[in-house]
Amino acid sequence: MGKIYNDEESSLDFVKGKKIVVLGYGNQGRAWALNLRDSGLNVIVGLERKGNSWILAEKDGFEPKYINDAVKDADILIFLLPDMVQREVWEKSIMKNMKEGADMVFAHGFNIHYKLILPPKTSDVYMIAPKGPGNKVREYFEKGGGVPALIAVHQDISGNALNKALAIAKGIGATRPGVIETTFKEETETDLFGEQVILVGGISELMKNSFATLVSKGYQPEVAYFETINEMKMIVDLIYEKGLSGMLRAVSDTAKYGGITVGKDIIDEEVRKRMEKALTRIQNGEFANEWIEEYQRGMKTVKSNLNEVDNSLEEKIGKRLRDLILKGSPK
Ligand SMILES: NC(=O)c1ccc[n+]([C@@H]2O[C@H](COP(=O)([O-])OP(=O)(O)OC[C@H]3O[C@@H](n4cnc5c(N)ncnc54)[C@H](O)[C@@H]3O)[C@@H](O)[C@H]2O)c1
Ligand SMILES: CC(C)(O)[C@@H](O)C(=O)O
Ligand SMILES: [Mg+2]
Ligand SMILES: [Mg+2]
Numbered sequence: 001m002g003k004i005y006n007d008e009e010s011s012l013d014f015v016k017g018k019k020i021v022v023l024g025y026g027n028q029g030r031a032w033a034l035n036l037r038d039s040g041l042n043v044i045v046g047l048e049r050k051g052n053s054w055i056l057a058e059k060d061g062f063e064p065k066y067i068n069d070a071v072k073d074a075d076i077l078i079f080l081l082p083d084m085v086q087r088e089v090w091e092k093s094i095m096k097n098m099k100e101g102a103d104m105v106f107a108h109g110f111n112i113h114y115k116l117i118l119p120p121k122t123s124d125v126y127m128i129a130p131k132g133p134g135n136k137v138r139e140y141f142e143k144g145g146g147v148p149a150l151i152a153v154h155q156d157i158s159g160n161a162l163n164k165a166l167a168i169a170k171g172i173g174a175t176r177p178g179v180i181e182t183t184f185k186e187e188t189e190t191d192l193f194g195e196q197v198i199l200v201g202g203i204s205e206l207m208k209n210s211f212a213t214l215v216s217k218g219y220q221p222e223v224a225y226f227e228t229i230n231e232m233k234m235i236v237d238l239i240y241e242k243g244l245s246g247m248l249r250a251v252s253d254t255a256k257y258g259g260i261t262v263g264k265d266i267i268d269e270e271v272r273k274r275m276e277k278a279l280t281r282i283q284n285g286e287f288a289n290e291w292i293e294e295y296q297r298g299m300k301t302v303k304s305n306l307n308e309v310d311n312s313l314e315e316k317i318g319k320r321l322r323d324l325i326l327k328g329s330p331k
Helices: 027-038 052-059 083-094 134-142 161-171 184-199 201-216 221-230 232-250 253-266 269-283 286-296 300-310 313-328
Strands: 019-023 042-047 076-079 103-106 125-130 149-155 179-181
Touching: 019 027, 027 042, 027 052, 027 134, 027 161, 042 052, 076 083, 076 161, 083 286, 103 161, 125 161, 125 184, 149 161, 149 184, 161 179, 184 201, 184 269, 201 221, 201 313, 221 232, 221 313, 232 253, 269 286, 286 300
Parallel strands: 019 042, 019 076, 076 103, 103 125, 149 179
Antiparallel strands: 125 149
16 A cells, blocks of 8 residues: 555645745646645746736736746746646756756656656656646635645655655645655556546546437437436546445446446446557557647647537537536535
8 A cells, every 4th residue: 555645744844935936827837826825835936928827827916937037046846837848848948047956846747757858967856746637726725625646756866855745745735635655657657547548538438429329319418418427427426425335325226237237338348458558558658759749730639629529519518508507506
């Protein structure tokens, strides 16, 4: 069993008073900058240009700086830019401007594990990888909790990298539920696997295909939306709170029997083999290379798929129903 660190086993003292630069003000950047500031730490937001992120950071009370300037006297650099952007910003604005020995901190191991960024031998390099989306990192923190995270140390020059990783984890609220120690390799490979096979890829395709099956056989799309998309939150809430066995006990015996038998038929050995293939492509770097090429070619696949989802029947139906459902949901 991996070691789980809690709030009492971490101290903000290891990073208190240090100049922390949060690079990027997007999903994670905004949540981290706000949580770290609320935890009493000294946070500067670093950005490449004056766009939407800059305006939002100013609205939140920060005085953003250009990255090449912000990193000059920073003690801790937190990379919260998109993964495929980090290398170019590192080469263009950070590498030659950062203070020697400044810490390099990541929320995902992609750039270090696949050797896109080669950190100087003088820096501590560590990671705090929240196991949830950025808006939840902020929302849970504000409610007194936090999103759990994985922490890992890639380079420990000071001898204190783990303590500093724990301190930043505490600052964003992650030690409240607990953080687990891992390696950059394990975090990178499992995170990519999770988002591709289930969290983002698998679940969306299951929803889209089950919705389309019902609609193509003449069922009302609103009924299909409730059944194959909307109710997922309540089932996942049950799993979150009570585990898979708790969820099975909360549904009818009919759902238990049908779910157990037909579920295994739908997600069968062939699906499992394709999951293993996806994992192999992550492990051997094929996925990372493909993704970088997609980015360099202008992210055509990402854009066309987003467009397809935006214009899909389930999104049109969902938009109308969500407006009603959210009004009637507990706050
Ligand atoms: N999204 C999540 O919830 C989540 C969860 C866990 C870990 N992570 C990790 O956190 C890191 C940040 O991911 P994110 O989803 O928060 O990023 P994001 O896409 O939300 O980042 C957007 C920020 O990056 C800036 N940016 C975008 N393109 C840029 C460019 N070409 N040059 C300079 N700046 C640019 C934007 O101005 C904005 O401030 C990644 O390593 C990611 O894997 C993300
Ligand atoms: C939120 C996720 C999917 O867990 C994260 O890994 C990401 O890359 O956004
Ligand atoms: Mg990820
Ligand atoms: Mg993830």
